[in-house]
Amino acid sequence: MTNLDLTKPTAELADQGTPLLEVDDLHVEFRTRSGPVHAVNGVSYSLAARETLAILGESGSGKSVSAQAIMGILETPPAVITGGGIWFQGRNMLEMPAEEQRKIRGPGISMIFQDALSSLNPVYSVGFQIGEMFRAHRGMGKKEARKRAVELMDRVRIPAAARRVDDYPHQFSGGMRQRVMIAMAIALDPRILIADEPTTALDVTVQAQVMDLLKDLQEETGMGLILITHDLGVVNEVADNVAVMYAGEIVERGTVDDVFTRPAHPYTDGLMSSVPQVESKGGRLQPIVGQPPNLARIPSGCPFHPRCSRRRLGAEAAPGRECSTDVPPLRLVVPGREAACHYSEEVLGVPAQ
Amino acid sequence: MTDQQQLDLRKDEVEAGTTTGLASPSVDVTSDRQNSLWSDAWGELKRNPLFWIGAVLGVLFLVMAIVPQVFARGVDPRACDLANSKALPSAQHWFGYDQQGCDYLANVVYGARSSLIIGVTAVLVVLVLGVAVGAIAGYYGGVTDGILSRLADIFYALPLILGALVLLRVGPSTDIPIINSRGPGAVAIALALFGWMTAMRLVRSQVIAVKSSDYVAAARAMGASGRRILVRHILPNAVAPVLVYATITIGVLIAAEATLTYLGVGLQRPAISWGLQIEAGQDSIRSAPHLVLFPSLILTLTVMAFVMMGDALRDALDPRQRA
Amino acid sequence: MGRYVARRLLLTIPVLIGASFLIFAMVYALPGDPIRALGGDRPLSPAVVEVLREQFHLDDPLYVQYWEYVRGLFSGDLGTDFRGRPVLDTIERTLPVTVKLTIVAIVLEAVIGLTAGVLAGIRRNSFFDNLVLVSTTLVVSIPILVLAFLTQLLFGLKLGWFPIAGTREGIYSYILPGLVLASGSLAYVARLTRTSLAENLRADYVRTARAKGLPNRTVIVRHTLRNSLIPVVTFIGADIGALLGGAIVTESVFNLPGIGREVFDSVRAQEGAVVVGIVTLMVFFFIFFNLVVDVLYAVLDPRIRYD
Numbered sequence: 001m002t003n004l005d006l007t008k009p010t011a012e013l014a015d016q017g018t019p020l021l022e023v024d025d026l027h028v029e030f031r032t033r034s035g036p037v038h039a040v041n042g043v044s045y046s047l048a049a050r051e052t053l054a055i056l057g058e059s060g061s062g063k064s065v066s067a068q069a070i071m072g073i074l075e076t077p078p079a080v081i082t083g084g085g086i087w088f089q090g091r092n093m094l095e096m097p098a099e100e101q102r103k104i105r106g107p108g109i110s111m112i113f114q115d116a117l118s119s120l121n122p123v124y125s126v127g128f129q130i131g132e133m134f135r136a137h138r139g140m141g142k143k144e145a146r147k148r149a150v151e152l153m154d155r156v157r158i159p160a161a162a163r164r165v166d167d168y169p170h171q172f173s174g175g176m177r178q179r180v181m182i183a184m185a186i187a188l189d190p191r192i193l194i195a196d197e198p199t200t201a202l203d204v205t206v207q208a209q210v211m212d213l214l215k216d217l218q219e220e221t222g223m224g225l226i227l228i229t230h231d232l233g234v235v236n237e238v239a240d241n242v243a244v245m246y247a248g249e250i251v252e253r254g255t256v257d258d259v260f261t262r263p264a265h266p267y268t269d270g271l272m273s274s275v276p277q278v279e280s281k282g283g284r285l286q287p288i289v290g291q292p293p294n295l296a297r298i299p300s301g302c303p304f305h306p307r308c309s310r311r312r313l314g315a316e317a318a319p320g321r322e323c324s325t326d327v328p329p330l331r332l333v334v335p336g337r338e339a340a341c342h343y344s345e346e347v348l349g350v351p352a353q
Numbered sequence: 354m355t356d357q358q359q360l361d362l363r364k365d366e367v368e369a370g371t372t373t374g375l376a377s378p379s380v381d382v383t384s385d386r387q388n389s390l391w392s393d394a395w396g397e398l399k400r401n402p403l404f405w406i407g408a409v410l411g412v413l414f415l416v417m418a419i420v421p422q423v424f425a426r427g428v429d430p431r432a433c434d435l436a437n438s439k440a441l442p443s444a445q446h447w448f449g450y451d452q453q454g455c456d457y458l459a460n461v462v463y464g465a466r467s468s469l470i471i472g473v474t475a476v477l478v479v480l481v482l483g484v485a486v487g488a489i490a491g492y493y494g495g496v497t498d499g500i501l502s503r504l505a506d507i508f509y510a511l512p513l514i515l516g517a518l519v520l521l522r523v524g525p526s527t528d529i530p531i532i533n534s535r536g537p538g539a540v541a542i543a544l545a546l547f548g549w550m551t552a553m554r555l556v557r558s559q560v561i562a563v564k565s566s567d568y569v570a571a572a573r574a575m576g577a578s579g580r581r582i583l584v585r586h587i588l589p590n591a592v593a594p595v596l597v598y599a600t601i602t603i604g605v606l607i608a609a610e611a612t613l614t615y616l617g618v619g620l621q622r623p624a625i626s627w628g629l630q631i632e633a634g635q636d637s638i639r640s641a642p643h644l645v646l647f648p649s650l651i652l653t654l655t656v657m658a659f660v661m662m663g664d665a666l667r668d669a670l671d672p673r674q675r676a
Numbered sequence: 677m678g679r680y681v682a683r684r685l686l687l688t689i690p691v692l693i694g695a696s697f698l699i700f701a702m703v704y705a706l707p708g709d710p711i712r713a714l715g716g717d718r719p720l721s722p723a724v725v726e727v728l729r730e731q732f733h734l735d736d737p738l739y740v741q742y743w744e745y746v747r748g749l750f751s752g753d754l755g756t757d758f759r760g761r762p763v764l765d766t767i768e769r770t771l772p773v774t775v776k777l778t779i780v781a782i783v784l785e786a787v788i789g790l791t792a793g794v795l796a797g798i799r800r801n802s803f804f805d806n807l808v809l810v811s812t813t814l815v816v817s818i819p820i821l822v823l824a825f826l827t828q829l830l831f832g833l834k835l836g837w838f839p840i841a842g843t844r845e846g847i848y849s850y851i852l853p854g855l856v857l858a859s860g861s862l863a864y865v866a867r868l869t870r871t872s873l874a875e876n877l878r879a880d881y882v883r884t885a886r887a888k889g890l891p892n893r894t895v896i897v898r899h900t901l902r903n904s905l906i907p908v909v910t911f912i913g914a915d916i917g918a919l920l921g922g923a924i925v926t927e928s929v930f931n932l933p934g935i936g937r938e939v940f941d942s943v944r945a946q947e948g949a950v951v952v953g954i955v956t957l958m959v960f961f962f963i964f965f966n967l968v969v970d971v972l973y974a975v976l977d978p979r980i981r982y983d
Binding site: 403503504506507508510511512514515516518519520522523604608611612615616617618628631635638639642645646649652653656657660661664 | 951
């Protein structure tokens, strides 16, 4: 395979149909003093140009860790990638030399984080931090980089960009800071943008503006977007496909419309009934009982079984499908839908094959 | 010494003040929280080898100060024979002899008592002054705080050794009790008088942090008196950083005492003191280096004992350091 | 910024006055007679005592004495010692020695302390890191007094690398005393750098810098060191003020004729005017460099704005 060509605009690749990114059976664990913590346990997904994939899960479900593994910014140690592959445009990033991997960060894959205030360096102006992308990857001079930074700030709709380019992160509001992060991330027209809880720290009205901005940018450039969130509303509005994570595994996957209207995994089902929905006013919310699992001691069998209302134990269970001993694989339940539950058909209300 | 002094004081203020994490009081620390803090800290301490080295050394020197005879192997430090003057260490006399021909081991061992007495007394006075002034300044705020803080600034601007040096020099010609005694009391008071400011700042900042917390507001809403709030809710929060600071400061002040004595304004002959021994030994540093070396070594180990215990204590009491 | 500096300058005045008055009061007001002490064992004649008392306002109340002193101060007159030599001359003679010593100490402190701290902070829990931890504990525990003799013994007498007393060999004479003077701060700089660096390496913005695909060097130097060094640089700045006033022991042991040894000699001789003059100068240095550091903080960290 030749060197990756990251100079062509993503839009030109958009219709070729090959996936930009394929994550294959990724395993990550943290080696701590009190033993290994299994943060990601065999996650696989792919992303095409123009696609928006939402990764949905509670904190500790491994969604951020898998994203950081893709970026190659996991703290190693304590984190160790113990298995799997991350294929970016046909090349396994885990087998690349560090220097080559670094060159993909920015023009290839880019990332924005939840807390823009702590994620921006407080002692440099935002213009400098945005311009750094051009200086590090394109070898531009200071002046030219600053000019490009102003253009980018305009593009992410920061008012009076030319005047504010030399301001410091703490001088911006939360929403504006997140726009600065976005400007930085899209500076080199990346193939893929990973947004890790981009709107969690923001006001609801500002959330919508930031999501709109991301969608518009995706429209313009054709980049693939991985949206990591626990916010069902955000997923519903912007994502094409959704992968639901629990205890470091994907437990359900499909298009947003399908998964949201008819969940095939009891955990997804539980998530849907635990948030208020505008359509069904007056109904009672049903929280999922119990605590998210301790990743140092993941329950045997189906990791969700201690909290599952549909679990079947002992004699109740069908052969080979005992929830506390048999691990349910992620399998195709109905066309276009995968779920990791022994009894997904039951959840969906369709006859078993 | 002065420089190290200043440094240590400043360092402890910085570290103890910011790292104990007790200054973020969103929950009441009385009973449960406080208990778990101390039992967690003890669990952490038990596993820290530095703490054990410090503690063993500390206990060793404490015992040495109480029953020096045991460590001196029964030799009287004042039983001297000029014929042995400056004799080098031997199997019978591990530390050799000093200028007067006295057994040096006995002399060095007997020096522990005055050092520890002065170090501990000075720190106790520092704590009394620091806690009282700091609590008043922090609790009442406003003009009171302004005046007391400026006062601390004034003392802070004077190097510890320099202030104590001047006071101890003019002390004997005054009629102020203790100060004019040329004894351990005078040295301890001089050190405390120019060394209380960091404890005051520690307590003051803790009090200010806790004062504005929700649970103190709640206690006040339930009609608790100002004094009760201060004693029951606010001061317990300041215990951890002040304890760390006090432990290290014992060591620092022991070193300062030796320095003042060396400079001629601390303890006077015929008192037995490491500072005096170092001072007397420096003239024969070429011919009999052991006369400087042994008191220096024991002095250093004593200071190190307290510094190590304090360091370990700070690490144990700092929740952020725990994985 | 200008207004902040002005306000801070105003606030330093009471501290400066308070500290010099404190020393002044200790030297002149405590019972005991400096004139009589001057005579030592041989009492001075009453006529001489009378003249000296008049000259130093010793019969006026304390505040009048102090007022006379401050008045002199503003006209550049720091008074004279009992032998009639102007205090200003004494300071002019001794200050350069202390300044040289401080410069050597600060350079050693910054270079060695920073290097050790950075290496330890980047490779946490490595052999070198543990070495730095242990050796700094050791250095902090060794009293300056002991360290001074130890270095004299080792580097001066045994190895013969450096002169151990006096200033005859130029800047070379200052290396050992500078190292001794700097030792405690050096250890602290190393530890502060290490902690600060290790803490910053975990910061979110460092993760961002990696995610931006910046070269490792840029991530460490520009996005970690730059931030980590703010507290270190300010500590070193404030330390200049502390070291200028803190060299009594070092200068005495190494026989350097600086203001530290001068003030010590003057305290012993109860030369009040010299003591008060030099201590006031030391306090001024201390306050001045603290103020400089506060301003420096605002320059280094844009989040801090004083107006």
